[in-house]
Amino acid sequence: xxxxxxxxxxxxxxxxxxxxxxxxxxxxxxxxxxxxxxxxxxxxxxxxxxxxxxxxxxxxxxxxxxxxxxxxxxxxxxxxxxxxxxxxxxxxxxxxxxxxxxxxxxxxxxxxxxxxxxxxxxxxxxxxxxxxxxxxxxxxxxxxx
Numbered sequence: 001x002x003x004x005x006x007x008x009x010x011x012x013x014x015x016x017x018x019x020x021x022x023x024x025x026x027x028x029x030x031x032x033x034x035x036x037x038x039x040x041x042x043x044x045x046x047x048x049x050x051x052x053x054x055x056x057x058x059x060x061x062x063x064x065x066x067x068x069x070x071x072x073x074x075x076x077x078x079x080x081x082x083x084x085x086x087x088x089x090x091x092x093x094x095x096x097x098x099x100x101x102x103x104x105x106x107x108x109x110x111x112x113x114x115x116x117x118x119x120x121x122x123x124x125x126x127x128x129x130x131x132x133x134x135x136x137x138x139x140x141x142x143x144x145x
Contacts, residue, residue, distance in 0.1 A: 034142065041101050054097050058090045081133040084114070084126050095139040107137040 028036055040046050062082070066075040082089050092107070099105035112121065112135035116128030121135060 037101055046101075050097075050100055053100065054094055057093055057097060062089060077131070080127060085134050086121060086124075086136045087138075092137050095137070098139070102142060104142075106140040106142070108140055109137055110135045 041050065064075045064079040064082070066072055085092065095107060096105050111132050112125065113123050114125040114127040114129055114131050114133045115123035116125060118124040125133065127133070
């Protein structure tokens with residue numbers, strides 16, 4: 001019965017020693033790809049474009065709305081959690097937007113108990129309801145493989 005729950009498909013990606021080898025251009029394979037992307041980001045035109053996109057995205061008013069069958073209280077809770085993190089939502093969004101040059105962004109979700117004002121970051125919150133909320137979404141290095 002449990003066997004019926006296993007994944008049986010494959011990604012179909014070309015692999016060599018556990019490393020995915022799908023890059024068509026040889027000069028972008030492996031670690032060379034990171035150097036090329038870094039060079040691209042350092043280019044004044046590309047860097048300015050990425051900066052402009054991030055600044056525009058930071059100005060957007062983010063509003064959480066429930067779906068048709070959802071409850072407004074759930075949407076309100078998510079909105080509270082986004083505004084109660086140790087990093088602002090705008091800063092977190094800036095980390096998420098590193099996906100633009102790299103193609104992906106990896107963030108860790110760190111939780112906290114909403115225990116009101118506290119010196120302990122595990123409990124420090126604007127809210128004192130004992131619920132679990134997000135403490136922060138710190139970025140993880142792209143080089144950690």
